[in-house]
Amino acid sequence: MLKPIITGAACLLGLLFLDSACQNKSPISDQERDAGQEVYLAHCISCHGPEGDGNQGFYPSLAGRKIDSAYTRRAIRLITQGSGSDGGMRPIGLDPDELRDVINYIQNSWGNEAPALSSSQSAFSLKLNP
Amino acid sequence: MKTYQLHINNQVYTVEADDSMPLLWVLRDLLGLTGTKYGCGIGQCGACTIHVDNLPIRACCMPLSALGNKKIRTIEGLDGQHPVQTAWKAEDVPQCGYCQAGQIMTAIALLDRKPQPSPKEIFRAMKGNLCRCGTYPRIVKAIQRAAQTSSES
Numbered sequence: 001m002l003k004p005i006i007t008g009a010a011c012l013l014g015l016l017f018l019d020s021a022c023q024n025k026s027p028i029s030d031q032e033r034d035a036g037q038e039v040y041l042a043h044c045i046s047c048h049g050p051e052g053d054g055n056q057g058f059y060p061s062l063a064g065r066k067i068d069s070a071y072t073r074r075a076i077r078l079i080t081q082g083s084g085s086d087g088g089m090r091p092i093g094l095d096p097d098e099l100r101d102v103i104n105y106i107q108n109s110w111g112n113e114a115p116a117l118s119s120s121q122s123a124f125s126l127k128l129n130p
Numbered sequence: 131m132k133t134y135q136l137h138i139n140n141q142v143y144t145v146e147a148d149d150s151m152p153l154l155w156v157l158r159d160l161l162g163l164t165g166t167k168y169g170c171g172i173g174q175c176g177a178c179t180i181h182v183d184n185l186p187i188r189a190c191c192m193p194l195s196a197l198g199n200k201k202i203r204t205i206e207g208l209d210g211q212h213p214v215q216t217a218w219k220a221e222d223v224p225q226c227g228y229c230q231a232g233q234i235m236t237a238i239a240l241l242d243r244k245p246q247p248s249p250k251e252i253f254r255a256m257k258g259n260l261c262r263c264g265t266y267p268r269i270v271k272a273i274q275r276a277a278q279t280s281s282e283s
Binding site for chain 2: 035038039041042043045046047050055056058059090098
């Protein structure tokens with residue numbers, strides 16, 4: 001009599017655990033994170049800092065941001081075209097893979113979370129922002 | 131003007147300067163550490179790369195007030211016998227030499243993170259360091275040589 005109840009409870013616990021594990025899983029793999037970090041170290045760290053927290057009012061923080069599609073579009077535009085203002089961010093010459101990797105790294109670090117950008121989305125963005 | 135204590139190449143330096151003075155100016159003009167070069171002044175060429183807590187940072191972009199107690203290493207902090215410097219000499223990398231201090235500091239930071247980098251990893255890490263003489267093929271060879279030397283020792 002008890003066996004079905006115990007089995008059912010075990011299944012329910014298993015499902016809850018699986019759900020929790022899925023929720024905690026980062027949208028990018030460790031390998032993708034590492035690839036993005038390398039691009040960040042080469043081009044972004046001097047202004048935005050190792051923890052993405054910017055630089056005491058001189059450069060903006062990238063940490064703890066609410067990431068939506070508008071944020072991603074703006075980030076791509078800033079990287080590919082710069083801010084357009086004197087003393088502001090300059091364009092950075094990245095290939096589509098580098099752009100994808102660094103966007104995914106920034107958008108999934110320091111409290112940020114966002115779905116992973118694909119290679120085709122990144123290449124398409126570069127076509128729009130040559 | 132404020133007084134700052136900076137930890138550079140295992141020595142403590144005291145400087146009096148404005149909060150927003152870039153570290154590059156402090157190094158070159160106030161402390162006479164002229165091995166770090168001024169290239170573009172906007173963080174785009176990598177000539178002024180130094181290490182801040184072992185990470186490659188453009189000194190022209192780093193305001194003095196952001197440094198705190200962080201450990202700074204410049205090209206003068208190397209002893210001339212570092213495996214990367216030895217490899218640089220063996221591969222006869224420099225042409226005019228202006229960008230080379232920054233190239234070497236970026237290469238050392240890469241090898242600290244990735245002792246055996248792939249060609250793609252070398253390319254990515256070094257991409258922000260420009261060389262108008264086009265010594266890139268020799269830079270890649272020197273990094274590969276330094277990685278090999280370090281793995282054998």
